[in-house]
Amino acid sequence: MRKEHFDQIGRAVEALKKKGGVNVCYFVACGGSQAVLMAGQYIFDKETKVPSHVYTANEFVYDTPESLNENSLVISCSHSGNTPETVEATRLARERGAMTIALSNSEESELWNAAEYPVHYDWGKEVSDSDKNKGILYGLLFSLLKVLEPKEKWDVCLRELDKLTELSEKAKTQYQEQAKQWAKENKREKLIYTIGSGINYGEVYSTAMCWFMEMQWIHSGCIHSGDYFHGPFEVTDYDVPFLLVKSIGNTRFLDQRVENFSAKYSRKMLILDQKELPLDNVAQEAKPYLAAILSGVVIRVFVEAIAFERGHSLDVRRYMWHMEY
Amino acid sequence: MRKEHFDQIGRAVEALKKKGGVNVCYFVACGGSQAVLMAGQYIFDKETKVPSHVYTANEFVYDTPESLNENSLVISCSHSGNTPETVEATRLARERGAMTIALSNSEESELWNAAEYPVHYDWGKEVSDSDKNKGILYGLLFSLLKVLEPKEKWDVCLRELDKLTELSEKAKTQYQEQAKQWAKENKREKLIYTIGSGINYGEVYSTAMCWFMEMQWIHSGCIHSGDYFHGPFEVTDYDVPFLLVKSIGNTRFLDQRVENFSAKYSRKMLILDQKELPLDNVAQEAKPYLAAILSGVVIRVFVEAIAFERGHSLDVRRYMWHMEY
Numbered sequence: 001m002r003k004e005h006f007d008q009i010g011r012a013v014e015a016l017k018k019k020g021g022v023n024v025c026y027f028v029a030c031g032g033s034q035a036v037l038m039a040g041q042y043i044f045d046k047e048t049k050v051p052s053h054v055y056t057a058n059e060f061v062y063d064t065p066e067s068l069n070e071n072s073l074v075i076s077c078s079h080s081g082n083t084p085e086t087v088e089a090t091r092l093a094r095e096r097g098a099m100t101i102a103l104s105n106s107e108e109s110e111l112w113n114a115a116e117y118p119v120h121y122d123w124g125k126e127v128s129d130s131d132k133n134k135g136i137l138y139g140l141l142f143s144l145l146k147v148l149e150p151k152e153k154w155d156v157c158l159r160e161l162d163k164l165t166e167l168s169e170k171a172k173t174q175y176q177e178q179a180k181q182w183a184k185e186n187k188r189e190k191l192i193y194t195i196g197s198g199i200n201y202g203e204v205y206s207t208a209m210c211w212f213m214e215m216q217w218i219h220s221g222c223i224h225s226g227d228y229f230h231g232p233f234e235v236t237d238y239d240v241p242f243l244l245v246k247s248i249g250n251t252r253f254l255d256q257r258v259e260n261f262s263a264k265y266s267r268k269m270l271i272l273d274q275k276e277l278p279l280d281n282v283a284q285e286a287k288p289y290l291a292a293i294l295s296g297v298v299i300r301v302f303v304e305a306i307a308f309e310r311g312h313s314l315d316v317r318r319y320m321w322h323m324e325y
Numbered sequence: 326m327r328k329e330h331f332d333q334i335g336r337a338v339e340a341l342k343k344k345g346g347v348n349v350c351y352f353v354a355c356g357g358s359q360a361v362l363m364a365g366q367y368i369f370d371k372e373t374k375v376p377s378h379v380y381t382a383n384e385f386v387y388d389t390p391e392s393l394n395e396n397s398l399v400i401s402c403s404h405s406g407n408t409p410e411t412v413e414a415t416r417l418a419r420e421r422g423a424m425t426i427a428l429s430n431s432e433e434s435e436l437w438n439a440a441e442y443p444v445h446y447d448w449g450k451e452v453s454d455s456d457k458n459k460g461i462l463y464g465l466l467f468s469l470l471k472v473l474e475p476k477e478k479w480d481v482c483l484r485e486l487d488k489l490t491e492l493s494e495k496a497k498t499q500y501q502e503q504a505k506q507w508a509k510e511n512k513r514e515k516l517i518y519t520i521g522s523g524i525n526y527g528e529v530y531s532t533a534m535c536w537f538m539e540m541q542w543i544h545s546g547c548i549h550s551g552d553y554f555h556g557p558f559e560v561t562d563y564d565v566p567f568l569l570v571k572s573i574g575n576t577r578f579l580d581q582r583v584e585n586f587s588a589k590y591s592r593k594m595l596i597l598d599q600k601e602l603p604l605d606n607v608a609q610e611a612k613p614y615l616a617a618i619l620s621g622v623v624i625r626v627f628v629e630a631i632a633f634e635r636g637h638s639l640d641v642r643r644y645m646w647h648m649e650y
Contacts, residue, residue: 024376031555045390051349051376056551063523063575065370085551191516191544198388206556208546214556219516219565221533221546226381226410229650230356231531231539234642240544250388261650317559325554325586 001130001139001161005120009136012101012117013143016073019099021148023071025052026098028060028089032210033077033103036133038202039292040075043141046250048148057085061092070097075140077102077133079123081109090114103136129164134293153285160286167290168297170278175301182270183305192218192241193232195258197225198251199292200274203299207243211303215314225254233261241268243302245295248274249288272298326455326464326486330445334461337426337442338468341398344424346473348396350377351423353385353414357535358402358428361458363527364617365400368466371575373473382410386417395422400465402427402458404448406434415439428461454489459618478610485611492615493622495603500626507595508630517543517566518557520583522550523576524617525599528624532568536628540639550579558586566593568627570620573599574613597623 001009016022025044027037034056044052050073053065057076068074074093078086081104091114094100102115105123112118121136122128129135139161142154186192192212196204201224208222223232225244236242242262246255262269274291277298282290307314319325326334341347350369352362359381369377375398378390382401393399399418403411406429416439419425427440430448437443446461447453454460464486467479511517517537521529526549533547548557550569561567567587571580587594599616602623607615632639644650 031552034552034555045378045392046388047391049392051378051392053370053376053378056549056555058551058579059522059549059576062578063371066372067370067374067376083555197384209548209552209556214559217560219544219546219560221544223534224381224384226383227356227359227534229645230359230381230408231534233644233650234539235542235544236644251384253387254383257650261644265644319558319561319586319590320554325558325582 001135002122005131005136005139008117008119009140009143012119012140013147015099015117016144016147022050022073022099024067025050025073025075026060026065026068026093027052027054027075028057028093029077029086030057030083032206033079033083033086035202035206035210036137037075037077038205039199040137040141042199042201043145047145050148055089057083057089060089061085064092068093068096068098072096072098073101074098075101075103076111076115077104077137078109078111079105079133081106081111083111087111087114101140103133103140105133129168130161134296135161135164138289138293156283157286157289160282160290163282164290164293167278167282167294171294171297172301174278175298179302179305182302183309186241187306187309189241190219192243193221193223194243195223195225195228195255196245196247197254198247198249199288200245200247200295203292203296204243204245207299207303211299214317214320216303216307216310216312225251225258228258229261236262236265238265238267240266241270242266243270243299244272246271246273246275247288248291270302326460327447330456330461330464333442333444334465334468337444337465338472340424340442341469341472347375347398347424349392350375350398350400351385351390351393351418352377352379352400353382353418354402354411355382355408357531358404358408358411360527360531360535361462362400362402363530364524365462365466367524367526368470372470375473380414382408382414385414386410389417393418393421393423397421397423398426399423400426400428401436401440402429402462403434403436404430404458406431406436408436412436412439426465428458428465430458454493454618455486459621460486460489463614463618481608482611482614485607485615488607489615489618492603492607492619496619496622497626499603500623504627504630507627508634511566512631512634514566515544517568518546518548519568520548520550520553520580521570521572522579523572523574524613525570525572525620528617528621529568529570532624532628536624539642539645541628541632541635541637550576550583553583554586561587561590563590563592565591566595567591568595568624569597571596571598571600572613573616595627
């Protein structure tokens, strides 16, 4: 992580120490950024005694939770820093006295000015993955956890984030051929569901909502592995495509159950098993976190492959950016 | 509400009083029951200072939140009372010392025995809607709120629940013709999305996952009105069908924005506006709650109509109940 980012996170951490903790944490953003923050909500829920909640920013603005006050922490995120709902939610949180941390790629944005503790992340081809949005989010979370639930583990996890660029490159190479094959076979599909659980839910949420629906106009829906058998699985058929992220974390059993079922009733279940990720040289306690980030990297390989086969660039939009809505 | 139900809820309320409050509330269930409980999470978040969270039961079992302890309240629900994941989650919660309340239609079920405070609800044609699952859930919630956030409003809301049967009948009659028409026009559709916000999100979640995917094998996905413009709206086209519940609550603006957009770019957006529900004789403070329940009733009218037109009974399953999974 670059020193600038390290220092920005450090300021937030010092403030949290001074504050002596918080009663609740809200993760607030829209679309893909909201999906990224879902991992934060997962980590808070499983690793701290601070309850937390993910909000789409406009619900937070129009129907604000009763607990939002000077004992709350609000972590928001917007790539451009100009998403109006997220800016407004962050302003509102700060007005109510909450501690506000915002992640953004832009240091001259409204979001940057709205939050008390803005944290920058890098973007683009030449930068380290530990300085991109997810690297910075996890870096921030592990640093906050050192205050909220002090454990040696968090220093280990922080250190392991530095391996992200190297591991991402490995993972991309590893899945290239499979992705090409899958893309060729699925390029005519009009609908692809996504399934996942635990810390990976955000990744499959953004795969459905952003990669497939927004950027490929492929119909999709996101299903939690735990809820698949309580309704959605009835649409399963040999020719209905799914993408399943199979966790190496505590919810692996839930994903395994989906795989077992699909082995009998589907020929179109793409399974991305985190056990196959190049995690051998990663410390045990950091594996589920790095696996979640790398699953996003691998999904992107598949999405880029299908975008290529379909001749539908990931940059094309018909409504977004083109009109008022 | 029948005296038996009133007394069962009363026991839970007395226990909460004695306990002096809780730090966090978990709503835990699967599928349709989980969707019903989502309204509970909404109400807790907007009306109390007790943070709350909805969990699909198996994630709660395999990846238990760190805050689950003797200061937690866990509210679970299973119609048969035998959903293994929900039974196990309730047992686990009780072992950890949490206060456990379970809703079920069966007083001889495993769930009934697993929870410290089981609450029965009725089912079928001849019973009052205030004694069915949602009536009982809201009755329980308003009663708990009298302890957690004492306000006159909760007594008013409790009283208004008694009007549910009459209002449901009115709503069913009111939408019958429109539903028939919509069903005829949409019976060949292979995919219908659902959209909603705030307290209604659970209704549109269960419409997608249970009514459409499970019981009609129609593809679907559930979109939050606030997130629609941050990705999913790119699949909108004149011939892509959506079902939008338009709230009378605080998030109405979010739903209105979806409607405004769809007026320009879609000819297949079914809008169920809660302003049109027969709520004239309902006290102002109870309207958003009764509207949420009645939206479920109205959606069912549309689902029954399309099931009839498609000749696909709502009772048909290909996997559920037929095999081990």
